[in-house]
Amino acid sequence: MKVLVINGSPRGEKSNSLRLAVAFLKGLGETETRYFHVAQKQIAACRGCFACWSKTPGKCVIADDAAEALRDQLWADVIVWSFPLYFYSVPGALKNLIDRQLPMSLPFMTERTDGCGNGGHPSRYDMGGKKHVVISTCGFYTAEGNYDGVCSLFDHMCGAGNYETVFCGEGELFRVPAAKPLTDMYLENVRRGGEEYARDGRIGPETRAKLSELLLPKEVFETQANASWGVSPDGQAKADETLTFTRQMAAMYRKESWDGKDRVLEIRYTDRDRAYQLLLGKDGCPVTEDCARTPDTVIETPWDVWQQVSSGAIRGDEAIMKGLYRIAGDFTLMMRWNEFFGAGGAKQE
């Protein structure tokens, strides 16, 4: 199977969405794969001259990298469109590439038979056997209701519903170390989706249901996302990165774990001369900088070590055994860490 991945994220290989596309490809198994990273290419905007339909049929007058993308699409059996959602649509650079596909059509007017809009153009090439997969992450908590523009575009381009999709909300979690257990789980489901697609030509209903589950519940995600900007509520002042990180961690607190007892967790970043208190309460987990309460549990850790523990890069218990960080006071909070701050998914609302 020959697969072309068109990566439309301006972040290139650091794209959240591309991580999903790569997981999907893993599931496809043995493939011959080409990547077209739009951000690394020169793709000018279409000039609207229609020369590709008249003077130089099938060929654009602009000499840049768009021709390579067209050639690769003719080569591929499966085209994976991977991109972030930008203003409820595809990013501009990818839209430019899509506009530059005009040489792939013939100029004549045709009727559509799939009920998707009125009017179309026949393809210059036999694209009948090509399959399309559309993979995208977005920044809001859910993909639901935010992809109408994208679906409309691909319905018109590929034929109504004639493509497979993976749309994932809370996309920025794919770069949050503390969310790695959750995002790894999601990527595993995307991989399974790829496996099913290779076998059955579609993602099965069970995997589809898993892929539409939220990574984090709406409220937890939005608190976490708001904290992650590291700026004051008016968007002006920059917060210290240790405070931003601690707020992000506190946002992962699960209120349901409250057992009638408030707990004060103090975290001291020993090499940064910073300390914060997290109050694990009934209604949430506020973070304070004054450390005025008597803590139940104190974590004393170098900044770097705590980052690695929270991302799962090193195991917390092993790091303690190795003396990389220290715990004082009530140890039960540590024993029940996953219950308090664990990675619990939630159903799409």
Ligand SMILES: Cc1cc2nc3c(=O)[nH]c(=O)nc-3n(C[C@H](O)[C@H](O)[C@H](O)COP(=O)(O)O)c2cc1C
């Ligand atoms: C210019 C711009 C517009 C965006 N528009 C939306 C949007 O309409 N809806 C949304 O949920 N997220 C939006 N986002 C967030 C991105 O979709 C999100 O951060 C995504 O995970 C980035 O994926 P990438 O790493 O693959 O580029 C926007 C981001 C930018 C920079």
